[in-house]
Amino acid sequence: MTAMHTYEEVLDFIEEENVKFIRLAFFDVFGEQKNIAIMPQELRRAFAEGISIDGAAIAGFGEELRSDLFLRPDPATVSIVPWRPMDGGVCRMFCDIYKPDGTPYEKDTRYLLKQAVRAAKEKGLKVNIGPELEFYAFAKNEKGEATEMPIDQAGYMSVGPDDKGENLRRDICFALLDMGITPEASHHEQGPGQNEIDFHYGAPLSTADNTTTVKWAVRNLAETSGMHADFSPKPLRDQPGNGMHFNISVEAVDSEDPTDYSSMFMAGILKHIREITLFLNPTTKSYERLGQMEAPYYVSWSEQNRSQLIRIPATNSNRKRFELRSPDPMANPYLSFALVIYAGLDGVENALRPDLPMNVNLYKADADLIRKLEKLPRHMDEAASCARGSELVQKYVPEAVLRAYCERAGV
DSSP states (O other): OOOOOSHHHHHHHHHHTTEEEEEEEEEOTTOOEEEEEEOGGGHHHHHHTOEEEEGGGSTTTOOGGGOEEEEEEOGGGOEEOTTSOSTTEEEEEEEEEEOTTSOBOTTOHHHHHHHHHHHHHHTTEEEEEEEEEEEEEEEEOTTSOEEEEESOOOOTTOOTTTOOOHHHHHHHHHHHHHTTOOEEEEEEOSSTTEEEEEEOOBOHHHHHHHHHHHHHHHHHHHHHTTEEEEOOSOSSTTSOOOOEEEEEEEEESSTTOOOOHHHHHHHHHHHHHHHHHHHHSOSTTHHHHTTSTTOOOBSOEEESOTTSSEEEOOOSSSOOOEEEOOOOTTSOHHHHHHHHHHHHHHHHHTTOOOOOOOOSOTTSOOHHHHHTSOBOOSSHHHHHHHHHTOHHHHHHSOHHHHHHHHHHTTO
């Protein structure tokens, strides 16, 4: 689907697709999608003035005394909702949030990501991100309620009939194509009923939009298939957790610039990772996953080594990237992408270099070696404490947003 850029193009799309219902989507500070639905005749007002919402009712926004906020749709994000009826169909657009005086709302994490991308561009850098989303598919009971019973007992990259999620993944991939998202790969993961869907990496804002769209599509299509999709970091105690690994590439906008910005960017992330973990791993269950079954725990890097926090995958192309393996699907992609970018830019600005690679299996490494390594926060309260003491977090995360995360951590 071709990206649209004007109100007129969106109107043409709505007429051509016989759209009768428009969902204006936005996010609270934790990345939970919200929406308000309007009819097509209200679209002109939405673009010109914005649609009013009560910010005091949105998690992390607060400010009951001045709670009026306005949603303005981003025309580049218009998409049909393919699991809804096509006759009198439904479309969705992501919105930016504004205050009554027309200035951007500082707690809108989509806006915070735009600021981070702008900061990278001002440094002459182009950052691309590609997440890998994992989820469990659980059966429902006779009342239609979600259970903790996986739909199968298949393993990594199994096939049918053992893999009972292949039809669901196929339906998801077809729906994503209808929504303008190109799936790169899908397969059964290691856990029973666990699945992974990857899509092409791209610019951080569009990738964050795509990430939230994929999660929304997965949940809805699992529901229509009589299943429950669970993105939580550790759905089953004795099975692998769900990750959302970030594949990151960094290059100069100037193609003639030979500088290895990727290493400096990676060093910045390694420097600040403890400080931003609260936002990459924002729930109590996040810390049940870290350090277990290929989820990282130590602040280290290596090539092709899945026991590390950051690994540099082998490649047969010129696509140079590194993989940050700690984030999980409960992270707000807008805020987490923004903080990863700012951490990386600090590495570039200070010409940081990563320590030597840790070319050992950290799950089986000698205890004396392990003791020397810095560790990720072990609990959510430790992560909140690290965030509270971070100059980087205090500089780029609004105090009210940080407070909301710390309150959820009980700190």
